[in-house]
Amino acid sequence: MFPKNVNINEVGPRDGLQNETINISIEEKVKFINLLSLCDYKYIEVGSFVSPKWVPQMENSNIVYDKILKNKKTVYPLLVPNVIGLHNALESNVQSICVFATASETFSKKNTNASIEQTKKNIKEILKIAIKNNLKIRAYMSCVLGCPYEGKVSYKKTASLAKFLINEGCYEVSLGDTVGFGTPLETQKLIDEVSNKINYSKIAMHLHDTYGQALANIYASVQMGVSSFDTSVGGLGGCPYARGASGNVATEDVLYMFNGMGINSGINLKKVLAASKFIYNILGRKIASKTACAMISK
Numbered sequence: 001m002f003p004k005n006v007n008i009n010e011v012g013p014r015d016g017l018q019n020e021t022i023n024i025s026i027e028e029k030v031k032f033i034n035l036l037s038l039c040d041y042k043y044i045e046v047g048s049f050v051s052p053k054w055v056p057q058m059e060n061s062n063i064v065y066d067k068i069l070k071n072k073k074t075v076y077p078l079l080v081p082n083v084i085g086l087h088n089a090l091e092s093n094v095q096s097i098c099v100f101a102t103a104s105e106t107f108s109k110k111n112t113n114a115s116i117e118q119t120k121k122n123i124k125e126i127l128k129i130a131i132k133n134n135l136k137i138r139a140y141m142s143c144v145l146g147c148p149y150e151g152k153v154s155y156k157k158t159a160s161l162a163k164f165l166i167n168e169g170c171y172e173v174s175l176g177d178t179v180g181f182g183t184p185l186e187t188q189k190l191i192d193e194v195s196n197k198i199n200y201s202k203i204a205m206h207l208h209d210t211y212g213q214a215l216a217n218i219y220a221s222v223q224m225g226v227s228s229f230d231t232s233v234g235g236l237g238g239c240p241y242a243r244g245a246s247g248n249v250a251t252e253d254v255l256y257m258f259n260g261m262g263i264n265s266g267i268n269l270k271k272v273l274a275a276s277k278f279i280y281n282i283l284g285r286k287i288a289s290k291t292a293c294a295m296i297s298k
């Protein structure tokens with residue numbers, strides 16, 4: 001019934017830190033990612049090539065990418081919103097990128113100043129060049145289980161946009177519950193609709209834990225046959241253009257659940273905790289992962 005193996009995609013350095021307003025130095029980011037690289041992830045999202053006016057915390061992503069020690073088992077993607085971002089990625093010799101879209105017209109404009117149609121054109125343009133340059137391309141879709149501006153977002157529209165992203169050359173679509181509105185049965189209805197258009201093996205889940213539903217939604221997703229999940233070390237995170245969005249589901253909590261279910265991720269929980277302690281010490285607050293807190297208090 002459940003898969004034997006899952007992919008855990010670590011998004012802490014990008015989705016986790018993009019909303020932080022304190023100055024985190026390049027050296028601190030590099031040390032943080034180097035600690036994550038010791039955990040044997042297949043995927044660590046390093047940062048983004050977006051406008052520094054929109055997301056100041058990600059401004060030095062190119063330098064961070066250049067300086068980190070790269071584990072051969074890991075891919076280190078960065079988020080790209082347009083062709084300017086892609087050119088910056090290519091200049092930095094990045095091997096892997098993520099593009100992003102949403103079926104919510106309002107969120108699209110708030111997040112990237114572009115309509116859904118314009119975003120599709122931008123993505124086509126990005127992918128044409130990225131594929132020629134042999135980049136590995138992943139896609140995100142935001143607000144799949146609800147939008148802070150529009151409320152319910154059509155699962156059918158999300159499913160068609162997911163199909164577009166796969167047809168254009170993305171290897172996987174990560175379905176983002178940006179503000180954590182989702183509950184388990186809605187998560188399953190969404191996956192059911194999307195899997196009518198793309199194969200389960202191309203679906204990942206990216207669940208923010210704003211309402212404390214993320215673990216339950218992961219359980220509901222894995223029951224449906226999804227085996228790729230985005231998590232954020234210590235539960236870091238939030239989206240600057242989705243007020244009220246809290247962090248992603250904490251990596252430690254997801255690993256604890258999967259380990260207990262006998263589902264293998266290949267990731268070392270104790271080493272994840274070391275990275276979590278390091279970054280939360282810099283942020284000056286308590287780790288937002290129940291598993292991490294329980295492990296520390298032992």
Ligand code: HMG
Pocket residue numbers: 015018048049050051052054055079081082084085086100111112113140141142143176177178206208238239240241
């Ligand atoms: P814009 O203001 O419409 O851009 O922003 P523009 O094309 O009008 O250009 C204005 C200026 O920005 C120009 O410079 C451009 O060169 C520059 P100027 O002539 O004024 O000196 N510019 C750039 N600079 C650096 N990198 C670029 C870039 N593009 C233009 N790529 C833009 C449009 C898309 C750039 C902006 O809206 C933006 O950066 N948005 C990104 C917002 C963002 O990062 N959001 C968070 C990530 S998505 C997310 O978190 C959700 C996810 O986690 C899944 C989930 O949870 O749902 C993935």
Ligand code: MG
Pocket residue numbers: 015176178206208238239248
């Ligand atoms: Mg996110």
